[in-house]
Amino acid sequence: MTDQTPPRRTPASRSQQRKQMLLRLDPAVHDALARWASDELRSANAQIEFLLRRALAEAGRLPGAARPIPRRGRPPKQPPEEPQERGTPPGSGGQETP
8 A cells, every 4th residue: 555645536627637548550650650740849649639639620520628738848938027117106107297
């Protein structure tokens, strides 16, 4: 037994988890898919999901509840907020009216 037990899953969290499935492919097909994925800077798994989503969308079968593919890597940079001048109310732009 382990010292830590995983948290109990609720039905809401279970439906939000990504599904896993076993996929058997011809080795030549897998190699071609892996090369294609590498060319597009994706994993083979991400390439399969991308292609399946595109095929579902083209067939009009992609469910509206399908969430977008999660983005991996570093989040985009946020532009720094401009500091306000002292004593000016927000939105006045720092200019005084005569």
